[in-house]
Amino acid sequence: xxxxxxxxxxxxxxxxxxxxxxxxxxxxxxxxxxxxxxxxxxxxxxxxxxxxxxxxxxxxxxxxxxxxxxxxxxxxxxxxxxxxxxxxxxxxxxxxxxxxxxxxxxxxxxxxxxxxxxxxxxxxxxxxxxxxxxxxxxxxxxxxxxxxxxxxxxxxxxxxxxxxxxxxxxxxxxxxxxxxxxxxxxxxxxxxxxxxxxxxxxxxxxxxxxxxxxxxxxxxxxxxxxxxxxxxxxxxxxxxxxxxxxxxxxxxxxxxxxxxxxxxxxxxxxxxxxxxxxxxxxxxxxxxxxxxxxxxx
Ligand SMILES: Cc1cc2nc3c(=O)[nH]c(=O)nc-3n(C[C@H](O)[C@H](O)[C@H](O)COP(=O)(O)OP(=O)(O)OC[C@H]3O[C@@H](n4cnc5c(N)ncnc54)[C@H](O)[C@@H]3O)c2cc1C
Numbered sequence: 591x592x593x594x595x596x597x598x599x600x601x602x603x604x605x606x607x608x609x610x611x612x613x614x615x616x617x618x619x620x621x622x623x624x625x626x627x628x629x630x631x632x633x634x635x636x637x638x639x640x641x642x643x644x645x646x647x648x649x650x651x652x653x654x655x656x657x658x659x660x661x662x663x664x665x666x667x668x669x670x671x672x673x674x675x676x677x678x679x680x681x682x683x684x685x686x687x688x689x690x691x692x693x694x695x696x697x698x699x700x701x702x703x704x705x706x707x708x709x710x711x712x713x714x715x716x717x718x719x720x721x722x723x724x725x726x727x728x729x730x731x732x733x734x735x736x737x738x739x740x741x742x743x744x745x746x747x748x749x750x751x752x753x754x755x756x757x758x759x760x761x762x763x764x765x766x767x768x769x770x771x772x773x774x775x776x777x778x779x780x781x782x783x784x785x786x787x788x789x790x791x792x793x794x795x796x797x798x799x800x801x802x803x804x805x806x807x808x809x810x811x812x813x814x815x816x817x818x819x820x821x822x823x824x825x826x827x828x829x830x831x832x833x834x835x836x837x838x839x840x841x842x843x844x845x846x847x848x849x850x851x852x853x854x855x856x857x858x859x860x861x862x863x864x865x866x867x868x869x870x871x872x873x874x875x876x877x878x879x880x881x882x883x884x885x886x887x
Contacts, residue, residue, distance in 0.1 A: 598636055605648040609739070609766065612649055616764045617741045619645050625766060626650075627671060628709040631718035635757055655768055660687045665732070665773040666694075670766070674698050674707040674715070674725075691772060692887075693781035693798045694728035700785045700793075701725065713767050719753040719822075720792075721857060724785065726753070726823035727798030730815035731781060732772040738765040746771075750825055776802045776811045782887040784874045786818070793818035794862045795870040797878055804839040804883035814846070814875060819856055819867045826850050843879050847872045 606612040616623050623645040626632045635641035649655060650671050657669035658680045666687065668677060681688040681695045688695050701707060701715065701724040713736065715725035728734075729749040736747050738761055749770070752760050761767065775781065779802035785793040796818040803809040812833040814826040829846040833839070851868045858864040881887040 596637065598633070599639065599642070601636070601643050602645050603648065604645055605651045607651045609652050609654060609768070612647055612652060612766055613739065613741050613764070615645065615647055616766065621763050623647050623763070627714040628673065628711045630706060630710050631714060631720075631757070641757055649766065655766075657769065660684065663774055665771050666691055667769050667771050668712050669769050670713040671711055672713075674701050674710050674712060675704070677712060678707070690775055690779075691728070691732065691781070693731060693783040693800065694725075694772060696783035697724040697728045697785070697796070697798065700783070700787075713770055716749060716753065716770070716823075717757075717759055717761070717767070719756045719758055721821055722792030722794075722796075722818045723823075724783075724793065724796060724817070727796050727815040727817045728781075728783060729770065729772065730823055730825040731798045731800045731813040732775060734770050734772045736767045736770050738762075738767050740764045740766070750823075753822055755822070775800060778802045778809075779811065780882045780885065780887060782878050782882055784878050786870050786874060795819045795867055795874060797871070797874045799875065799878045799882060801879060801882040807834075807836040810834070810839070812846075812879070814850070814879075816854075816871065819871055820854060821857060824854060826854070828853055839883050840880065843876055846879075847875055850875065 624643040626646050626648045655669045655671040658672055659667045678698050712725045715723050716729055734749040738745055738747055779800050781800040784797045786795045787793040798815045800813040802811040810833055812830050814829055816824045829849045832842050832846040851872055856864040856867045
């Protein structure tokens with residue numbers, strides 16, 4: 591008897607060479623066609639029979655989906671088929687851009703391992719929708735948006751809210767994401783990323799945070815996002831509001847952490863209990879925010 595995990599179901603594999611061609615296929619076959627990018631999530635879900643497809647549409651042959659461009663004042667544009675390693679390589683060669691998007695860089699270098707990062711894409715990592723992914727946290731603190739196109743038009747969708755569960759998103763079956771925009775961070779911002787995990791495994795708690803002008807309440811900006819701890823990527827907006835108060839930054843960190851721990855819906859699974867995750871969220875968030883504020887991160 592064969593184990594379903596090791597076998598792929600039958601499907602028709604198509605590899606369009608233009609966006610127009612890909613959109614035609616999606617329009618014609620609707621729910622029966624599924625987009626494959628790096629394919630890491632898609633192949634695993636197909637093998638485990640968690641996903642069905644009559645057509646697998648491999649988008650890696652579409653030239654305009656491969657790009658990385660930083661436009662000052664607007665942000666960092668990353669094409670849908672750009673791999674995590676290609677992004678890391680770009681940021682390694684552009685130290686100024688890397689400093690602006692430090693949390694994205696750190697999350698990328700901690701995502702799986704070097705072999706997987708050669709195939710995995712930032713867009714695919716977010717859209718796969720598992721709770722433990724590394725790319726969504728930085729996307730939330732940089733208020734990222736995805737550009738989706740179909741035969742009937744185009745739109746920009748905020749990454750916050752785009753994922754509804756594993757392989758479930760707000761995208762329509764006939765839409766392709768062409769690129770993601772990580773918006774320009776506020777002036778004077780520093781950002782960072784902490785992943786609590788065993789070796790290259792998924793994180794139990796991942797924290798992305800951004801801090802600008804910590805000691806000037808009038809200009810202070812703080813953004814915090816979690817993955818790994820929560821069923822869906824979670825931007826801690828209520829906790830961010832705490833930093834609008836005129837009190838010293840350090841005191842507000844304590845209050846913000848209490849707000850997160852009291853309000854958030856936390857995962858409980860064989861990797862970690864909900865209580866341990868909440869404890870880690872407190873410790874890791876405090877450490878990251880304080881270090882960012884002191885300029886030590
Ligand atoms: C051993 C192992 C370890 C891993 N460790 C980590 C880890 O530490 N951290 C982490 O974050 N991830 C980890 N992963 C997950 C892996 O990084 C993701 O599966 C991968 O990033 C998904 O990207 P992809 O390009 O392969 O997407 P695909 O699998 O091709 O696609 C994922 C989903 O997104 C949709 N999609 C993709 N691109 C588009 C598009 N342009 N338009 C519309 N829909 C699209 C697909 O239809 C599918 O639903 C691990 C995976 C494995 C196997």
